[in-house]
C-alpha cells in the first residue's frame with residue numbers, strides 16, 4: 001500500500017488536514033495505522049465509525065453477536081434490515097460504504113483467551129467497546145503482554161467512563177479495578193439499561209484517544225479516569241496511580 005495521499009484523500013480529509021496537529025504527515029500516520037475495535041455494539045459503533053471516517057488505514061472489528069432489534073436504539077452501525085445478520089458483517093458494510101479507501105477486517109467471534117493474542121498482535125492500538133468484565137480483563141492482560149496501548153470505555157444507564165492505558169507507563173485496568181466483579185455486583189446494560197447517546201459520547205472520546213496515540217499529540221487519559229454523568233451533564237476526573245502490587249503489571 002502506498003502511504004502518500006491521493007487527490008481524493010486530500011479532499012476527503014481536507015478539514016482535518018487543516019489542523020496543525022494533523023496535516024499531511026499526520027494523515028499519512030493515520031493511513032498507516034491499524035486499530036482493533038473489540039465489540040461493534042453501542043461503544044464499538046461510535047468508535048469504528050469515527051476511526052473509519054478519520055482515515056485509519058486498517059480497522060479490525062471483533063464481535064460474535066448478531067444484530068437484534070433491541071440493539072438499534074444505540075448501536076448506530078446497524079439498521080433495521082440488518083436484524084439477524086452478524087454484527088461484524090453489518091458494521092463492515094457501513095464502514096466500507098463510508099470510507100472505501102480503508103481496510104476493514106471482520107472477526108466473527110468473541111475475543112477469548114484462545115484467540116486474543118493472535119488477533120491483537122496485528123494491531124497498533126486496541127479500543128475496548130466490549131460489554132462485559134471478562135473481555136475487559138482479557139484485553140488488559142493481552143495488551144500488557146504485547147505492549148499495545150488500549151483505551152477502556154464503559155457505560156451503564158446515564159453514566160460512562162474512559163481511561164487510556166499505556167502498558168507499564170501508568171496504571172493498567174487492573175491497577176484500578178483489581179478484581180473481576182461478581183455478575184450480581186454490577187448490573188449489565190441488559191439489566192439496568194443505557195441511554196443511546198451515552199455509549200455514543202464515550203465511544204467518540206475513545207476514538208479521539210486512539211487518534212491522538214497514532215498522531216503522537218496531546219495529553220492522553222493515562223492515569224486519569226474520566227467519568228461522565230449525562231443527568232447532571234458533568235465530567236469528573238479521578239487521578240490514578242500505578243499499583244506496584246498489581247497482579248497484571250506490578251513489578252513483583
Ligand SMILES: [Zn+2]
Pocket residue numbers: 171172173174175176243246247248249250
Ligand atoms: Zn496494573
